[in-house]
Amino acid sequence: MISSVRGEVLSVALDHVVVEVGGVGLAVQATPATLATLRRGEETRLHTALIVREDSLTLFGFADADARELFGLLQTVSGIGPRLALATLAVLDPDKLRGALVEGNITVLTSVPGIGRKGAERLTLELRDKVTALGSGDAPAVSAPGALRAEVVEALAGLGFPAKQAEQAVDKVLADGDGHTTSSVLRASLATLGRKR
Numbered sequence: 001m002i003s004s005v006r007g008e009v010l011s012v013a014l015d016h017v018v019v020e021v022g023g024v025g026l027a028v029q030a031t032p033a034t035l036a037t038l039r040r041g042e043e044t045r046l047h048t049a050l051i052v053r054e055d056s057l058t059l060f061g062f063a064d065a066d067a068r069e070l071f072g073l074l075q076t077v078s079g080i081g082p083r084l085a086l087a088t089l090a091v092l093d094p095d096k097l098r099g100a101l102v103e104g105n106i107t108v109l110t111s112v113p114g115i116g117r118k119g120a121e122r123l124t125l126e127l128r129d130k131v132t133a134l135g136s137g138d139a140p141a142v143s144a145p146g147a148l149r150a151e152v153v154e155a156l157a158g159l160g161f162p163a164k165q166a167e168q169a170v171d172k173v174l175a176d177g178d179g180h181t182t183s184s185v186l187r188a189s190l191a192t193l194g195r196k197r
Contacts, residue, residue, distance in 0.1 A: 009040050012038050033063075070131070
């Protein structure tokens with residue numbers, strides 16, 4: 001598996017970039033947003049996924065590891081291949097996609113060409129729980145308060161805090177306001193628990 005490429009950008013086309021790696025020009029398929037950040041003659045590093053088919057080896061590139069993980073996750077759903085997964089990430093940035101999957105927002109998902117109502121429903125059904133687990137700590141938590149609470153309580157229990165204590169600390173933090181992310185609730189809960197010790 002080629003998980004990343006780094007080298008000089010030789011050319012940028014509408015749907016791919018050619019990056020020179022060790023004297024070899026690799027064509028890397030990417031979203032328009034990723035391609036817009038690349039300049040010919042400049043050094044770049046892309047997180048990549050290599051898709052092997054009987055008749056082709058195709059490299060897909062992403063600006064960050066989060067997008068690459070979502071790209072792989074989308075393909076676990078029946079009917080979603082690498083092209084449609086890339087198209088999904090071209091239309092929806094990772095945070096918006098994760099939010100739509102968690103909330104079951106069919107309207108947002110069907111805005112991707114090639115995804116109909118049934119496909120969108122299948123995506124939310126199969127990926128809702130997986131994207132909340134995959135979500136990066138810095139990304140705003142789009143999970144429901146209940147899911148966020150359970151996630152943080154589980155993390156605190158994993159750190160050795162008694163479940164009852166962890167639940168009380170998380171509830172206190174959640175009661176203090178809204179717009180929480182998983183990482184901010186975890187940090188605040190740890191601070192609360194630290195004061196009790």
